[in-house]
Amino acid sequence: MNRIIKFILLDIVKNKVVLLYTILLAAFSWSAFGLEDNSTKGVLTLLNIILLTVPLVAILFATIYIYNSAEFIELLLGQPIKRSKIWCALFLSLCFSLLFAFLIGAGIPILIYAPNDVGLMMLILGSFITVIFVSIAFLSAIATRDKAKGIGISMMLWLYFALLFDGLILFLTFQFSEYPIEKMMIGVSMLSPIDMARIMILLKLDVSAMMGYTGAVFKEFFGTVLGTIVSIAILFLWMWIPFFWSLFKFKHKDL
């Protein structure tokens, strides 16, 4: 398995897209911190960039890469290797390369400009988001043989998590504005890893308006040790469920 990972990693590095992604993230991060006069504002600016670009690149690059390595996978299947090993190796090497790009590109400026718990939280959650969206990419790539359709599904999923989901929440809050829905909103926010990451970082930042009643309810949950453990567990679920589902499908697929 290690040899497969090595092989795929080498291929990804040759591809140069990940390198470009690293440079892009670095440029965003350095300029975000350079333009804002204090590190908190820099973190806030970077937060939006990270929550948009990281999932987009992760899901698109992973989906396209899986489709492009279809022949390579078929070749490997001819060898006496377990199917799950091939799929896991592909997953691990994609995660590893994208995580590496994220930690080099955004991690270094964050650690230099915001070396506090907020910066650390940002790095951890950015890494989670990367892995989660690679995992979702695996699911959408295995869902269909048609490449255009698969990439389409990936893009739709990204659009859904990054933008549409928030619109849906806004709609829901207006529909149920007569009811005390603050506690329910915590549950709803867990249906999108991007939203969860954003709320967790904002609460760490102590942004003043979050201190209103709604903010207090969120803080009561996400601010406690139990809340943190639960939300990290949910993020792990987001990582594992799509991937295991895709692994199950891959094992039973007639290639």
Added chain:
Amino acid sequence: MTSLNEQTMKQSILFLLIFISILSEGRTIRVGPTHEIKQIKPALSLSSQGDTIIVEAGLYQEGNIVISQSIVFLGEGMPIIDGEKKYEVLSIKANDVVVSGFTIQHSGVATMDDPGGIKVYYSNHVTIIDNYLYDNFFGIYMQCCKNCLIKNNKIVSLGKEEQMIGNGIHCWKSDSMLIIANNISGHRDGIYFEFVTHSVIWRNISTYNIRYGLHFMFSNDDSYFTNLFRGNGAGVAVMFTSRVIMINNTFEENWGDAAYGLLLKEISDSYIYGNHFVKNTSGIYMEGTNRIYISMNVLQSNGWGMKIQASCMDNTITNNNFVSNTFDISTNGSLVLNTFNENYWDKYEGYDLNRDQTGDIPYHPLSLFSVIIEKNPPAMLLYRSSMVMLLDKSEKVLPSLTPDNFIDHKPRMHALPL
């Protein structure tokens, strides 16, 4: 020789003056463990108009002490007068009384007759200076007084619930009061004014009180300068009042859903100048206020810089700095009858081609999201989400849901040096 003569002359004149003053202004009575008079009450019954009573250090537990003559009542070495949690400690029922240098503690608790550490009834020209009031129900209570001075007192209590504690300095139906350089914490309201006119509140520090740092009701023609209000349960409230002047005060760290740096309700013809509003849930909250001039203030790091309800009219908000607030402005309606001009908004993204230090395009300080939040607080969940930012940006370009006359025509390019 001549100089010596001059000196003796001067000395004899001085002695003469002292002699005259003793004759005219009464005696000095000393109270203390080493003196003939060991308690305050006998000394008070011996004294007459114009006397001075000096109380030496010690603990005095004598129930309710009533001063009913114009005397000077001084403490030496901060003697402690204790109310044993049963009595009102010191009651003043005479004009021209001076109380200074005492520690007054443990007054009784009663919601019917509101006992205080020091309570002044229907008196004029009372002076209360340099006292330490600890764990009293009300700190200093002025009832129907005129021309009184309350200065340099430290007033501390340990209130836990609003119902079980009174106010630090409570003035009711008074006039021409001077409240200067007091330090108040742990009471219900730090300073409370009801029907108090022509008074000045200057250089006080009111922190960590349970309800308001300063609470104003029906008190016209008052001013407060250079006070600090920090960490109070609900900030500062000014209600049902005309002609209030607020200059150079600091309102800090008043957190909570119903906490405001400064709450203005039914205020008119007032002036808010050079104040700092820092780290409050809402910097200024205005409801039913008319003809207020708000200028040269700094509103920084608040959740909401200013909440102006649609019931406000003819207010002028000019030359203020709005810096790193989550929302600069929010309102609950579409009616705008107030003027915004020449403020500095750190969220302004316009340009200044003619270099006159004001932006060339007007600024809409009201963001769509703040309107949404006003109607629907749980939507706070979406704060800083990409979709909300998209909505905000498009709303800034083409205001459709927010009132388009909510506008600063001359936004500043640079912050005012405040």
